[in-house]
Amino acid sequence: MSGQPSQLDHIEIQELLGVYALDAVDPETAALIDGHLEECVRCSIEVTQHHEVAGLLANSGGTSPADLWDGIARQLDSSAPPSWEGLAGKLEAGDDRTERVVGSSTVVPITSGGSRRRRAGRVGVVVAAVAAAVVAVGLGLQVHHLDNQVSALSSRPSLTAAERTALASPSTRQVVLKAGPGATTGPGGHGGPGKVTVVLTSSGTGFVEAGGLVGIPRFRTYQLWGVIGGKTISLGLLGSHPGVVPFSAAGGTVTVFAITDESAGGVVTTTNQPVVEGGVSA
Amino acid sequence: MVVDVSGASDANLVVAVGRWHQHALAEIYRRHGGAVHSLARRILRSDAPAEEITQEVFLDLWNHPEKFDPQRGTLRSFLLARTHGKSVDVVRSETARRRREERTSRETATSGYDIDHEVWDMAVAEQVQEALVALPDELRHPIELAYFRGHTYREVAVMLEQPEGTVKSRIRSGLVKLRTSLAERGVRPAGAEQ
Numbered sequence: 001m002s003g004q005p006s007q008l009d010h011i012e013i014q015e016l017l018g019v020y021a022l023d024a025v026d027p028e029t030a031a032l033i034d035g036h037l038e039e040c041v042r043c044s045i046e047v048t049q050h051h052e053v054a055g056l057l058a059n060s061g062g063t064s065p066a067d068l069w070d071g072i073a074r075q076l077d078s079s080a081p082p083s084w085e086g087l088a089g090k091l092e093a094g095d096d097r098t099e100r101v102v103g104s105s106t107v108v109p110i111t112s113g114g115s116r117r118r119r120a121g122r123v124g125v126v127v128a129a130v131a132a133a134v135v136a137v138g139l140g141l142q143v144h145h146l147d148n149q150v151s152a153l154s155s156r157p158s159l160t161a162a163e164r165t166a167l168a169s170p171s172t173r174q175v176v177l178k179a180g181p182g183a184t185t186g187p188g189g190h191g192g193p194g195k196v197t198v199v200l201t202s203s204g205t206g207f208v209e210a211g212g213l214v215g216i217p218r219f220r221t222y223q224l225w226g227v228i229g230g231k232t233i234s235l236g237l238l239g240s241h242p243g244v245v246p247f248s249a250a251g252g253t254v255t256v257f258a259i260t261d262e263s264a265g266g267v268v269t270t271t272n273q274p275v276v277e278g279g280v281s282a
Numbered sequence: 283m284v285v286d287v288s289g290a291s292d293a294n295l296v297v298a299v300g301r302w303h304q305h306a307l308a309e310i311y312r313r314h315g316g317a318v319h320s321l322a323r324r325i326l327r328s329d330a331p332a333e334e335i336t337q338e339v340f341l342d343l344w345n346h347p348e349k350f351d352p353q354r355g356t357l358r359s360f361l362l363a364r365t366h367g368k369s370v371d372v373v374r375s376e377t378a379r380r381r382r383e384e385r386t387s388r389e390t391a392t393s394g395y396d397i398d399h400e401v402w403d404m405a406v407a408e409q410v411q412e413a414l415v416a417l418p419d420e421l422r423h424p425i426e427l428a429y430f431r432g433h434t435y436r437e438v439a440v441m442l443e444q445p446e447g448t449v450k451s452r453i454r455s456g457l458v459k460l461r462t463s464l465a466e467r468g469v470r471p472a473g474a475e476q
Binding site for chain 2: 073266
């Protein structure tokens with residue numbers, strides 16, 4: 001085949017998805033496909049599935065050399081940035097460079113900015129919506145259907161078409177979170193938070209409409225938690241002024257959702273009281 | 283703050299990495315380092331470069347944890363995809379350097395190619411092996427050449443003396459069939475349970 005393609009249509013890219021997922025295309029073609037995946041949910045889903053299969057094939061279950069971690073750790077030591085505590089002051093002063101954003105689409109509010117990560121996050125939500133419709137894998141979550149709230153939420157201008165699609169799915173559930181103990185005692189001084197709704201698709205992914213939360217300083221963040229199998233698991237960071245933020249709870253049955261106010265960057269386990277919380281009704 | 287990494291999910295560990303907790307990265311390495319190193323070694327067929335790739339993958343996660351998007355697959359899939367990409371880059375650069383000296387790619391495909399043995403060496407789950415072996419040869423061979431040998435599909439087409447379109451189609455079909463077969467065996471993506 002002579003030369004490299006300068007442009008590929010959807011059908012041509014679809015035919016390349018398998019070899020793309022195996023890194024078996026040239027860099028120029030890979031770049032064209034990368035651009036397409038930013039916008040095409042269907043192809044994004046297929047690539048994700050191919051990557052999963054490849055990961056299974058690659059899983060040897062072996063062990064790595066014992067001293068290899070030591071080599072990695074030494075490089076961490078030599079290049080380690082200042083401790084988080086040391087960075088807090090910079091964050092408070094608004095130094096974005098030092099803020100570590102984790103979880104990409106689970107961190108960046110969909111309604112803010114126009115970055116590549118934002119688009120990726122949107123694709124993720126669309127993936128969730130399509131997966132919910134096509135795959136229809138139930139997690140057994142027992143959540144009330146609140147059709148009237150679906151209607152009300154759907155009318156919000158901040159929702160993307162993908163999120164509206166997720167809302168319209170019959171298998172999509174909602175949980176309304178109400179003020180918790182941390183609403184009045186938290187370090188952010190949240191007062192009486194407004195309405196916060198968790199929307200969950202049958203695939204375990206979803207989004208939280210958290211615009212009702214009072215804005216907090218930039219060196220702090222709201223963090224979404226889910227109680228799964230009796231354990232409190234972080235489902236993502238929502239930022240200091242959250243709007244609509246996607247998350248994934250795939251792989252477990254969530255019985256309670258809660259949002260806490262934490263230091264920017266989030267925590268592994270929290271000792272703070274929930275600002276808002278809501279049980280998933282049977 | 284209490285940090286208990288042993289029971290933390292992969293996603294929580296990445297959050298902790300985002301706060302420069304080395305013990306979280308160490309736990310991720312404990313869980314997935316073996317798979318990462320094995321894949322790199324399998325592709326590169328040499329210990330030293332495989333160890334370099336393994337280090338790069340975990341240092342990348344340390345420096346850029348935000349690149350992991352849990353909505354696009356498991357942490358293990360993410361790490362292995364990064365490992366594969368870096369490994370084939372090395373393979374291809376080496377290949378380019380030696381290309382004039384080696385004109386045996388077709389011979390490699392037909393006589394020196396022993397992927398079945400290596401698949402066994404991987405000690406992957408029995409179901410994964412069964413699913414792979416159960417694939418028709420015309421679907422399995424191009425996947426193995428592309429994934430485990432780091433060849434582009436165009437190179438695979440030359441090696442197998444097949445049209446490029448056929449190779450593209452067979453690799454895609456093979457992956458879909460493998461996914462279906464593994465699902466029927468109850469095999470989930472690695473790391474999905476965490």
